[in-house]
Amino acid sequence: MEKNQIVRIKYCDYADLCSECVRFSVSGMKIISGTAHRELAERIAQSVGIQLTNVTVNTFPDGESFVKINENIRGKDVFLIQPTCPPTNHNIMELCVMVDAARRASAGRITAVVPFFGYARQDRKAKARDPITAKLVANMLTAAGADRVLTMDLHASQIQGFFDIPVDNLAGNPIFVDYYAKKYGEGCEDMMVVSPDVGSVARARAFAQKLHMNLAIVDKRRQKANQCEVMNVIGDVRGKDCILFDDLVDTGGSLCNAAKALVEVGGAKSVQACASHGVLSGPAIDRINDSVITELALLDTIPAIDPKKSSKIKYLPVAPMFAEAIERIYQEVSISKLFR
Numbered sequence: 001m002e003k004n005q006i007v008r009i010k011y012c013d014y015a016d017l018c019s020e021c022v023r024f025s026v027s028g029m030k031i032i033s034g035t036a037h038r039e040l041a042e043r044i045a046q047s048v049g050i051q052l053t054n055v056t057v058n059t060f061p062d063g064e065s066f067v068k069i070n071e072n073i074r075g076k077d078v079f080l081i082q083p084t085c086p087p088t089n090h091n092i093m094e095l096c097v098m099v100d101a102a103r104r105a106s107a108g109r110i111t112a113v114v115p116f117f118g119y120a121r122q123d124r125k126a127k128a129r130d131p132i133t134a135k136l137v138a139n140m141l142t143a144a145g146a147d148r149v150l151t152m153d154l155h156a157s158q159i160q161g162f163f164d165i166p167v168d169n170l171a172g173n174p175i176f177v178d179y180y181a182k183k184y185g186e187g188c189e190d191m192m193v194v195s196p197d198v199g200s201v202a203r204a205r206a207f208a209q210k211l212h213m214n215l216a217i218v219d220k221r222r223q224k225a226n227q228c229e230v231m232n233v234i235g236d237v238r239g240k241d242c243i244l245f246d247d248l249v250d251t252g253g254s255l256c257n258a259a260k261a262l263v264e265v266g267g268a269k270s271v272q273a274c275a276s277h278g279v280l281s282g283p284a285i286d287r288i289n290d291s292v293i294t295e296l297a298l299l300d301t302i303p304a305i306d307p308k309k310s311s312k313i314k315y316l317p318v319a320p321m322f323a324e325a326i327e328r329i330y331q332e333v334s335i336s337k338l339f340r
Contacts, residue, residue: 026327026330028075029050029079029330030078031044032069032078032079032080033055034057034080034098035059035091035094036091036094037081037301039303040115040322043319046319047319047320054071055068056068065094065097067094067098073102074106074108076107077108078107078108078110078111079113079150080102080146081322082094082112083116083117083118084118085277085302086279095141096141099141109148110146111146111326112146112150114149114151115318116151116152117134117151117155119133119134119136119137120134120154120159123159135162138162139162142164147165149166149168150329153169153170153247154169155247157169168325168329170322171338171339173203173206174338175317175321177210188212189213190241191241192214192235192242193208193214193242193243194216194271195218195244195245196255197218200246201215201217203247204217204245208245214235216237218231218258219231219233220232232261233261233262238266238268239268241269241270241272242268242269244271244273244293247275247276247277248277248278249273249275249277249280251281251283251284251287252283252284252291255293255296256293259271259291259292259293270294271293272297274296274298275298275299277302278296278304280313285310285313288313295312296310296314297314298314298316299316299318300316300318300319
């Protein structure tokens, strides 16, 4: 064994650790960070037990991205960590340049680790002549030279089919399940999980089942043309503590309106919310601060906001889950355990 070679425990397919598990070296692994979320990349590398690879990532005065890998990665298993959050176009292009740089440096395998996949909401033609931009981004990453993609909570699961390479779409709800189970214990069974719209029902139902909670739905519709939306609550939330569950929060309008409907229409006692990705663009933070939501729990797939801007927003770490997924991919073993 080489000097200073880091040794980890190899996972088996059946349990966290068992007598048949063996030790393995991570000397063949390289983790590279873009500029979108270096803090997350550092935490993932720390969890794996290695240092981030030395790279130079710059933006020229004209806006062009430049990436130079300052270490030998020939034949290595390379993981490029870059959520494509705002500024979305810049971060996507930087990721593609990182993939190309790793390919031209003769990396053995290149995995694009994209905790938040931008453009995921443009996954279909809603109207005539609309683009399907999520498919375009998938084509770009594949053409750049990525061998596989590791992401979390795609807005639409079918986006996995846009890629011609393997895609592992991690589920963030186990992190929320652990958080609320520890926070409320057996009291969870007296609470309600609420889907903020009909489109999120399947995701919210899976979350509710794991916490043994009942499910309610906020349904918004226009009764007639040119009339305001009417918010209806499907399910009895009167006097209940509710948790709104969604995959992302962008401007916060739908989430805050759903919370308001739960209290004013449904008679809920209190409303919390959780979502995998906190884009928090435009008036989102002000809306959340002014809303009836008492706490918004987000995963740190996107860089956190300044805590001074809102005392309601809490971030839960995803680094341990991504670190385990990366280790399992590197070892060529199943990651299905992470989809519990």
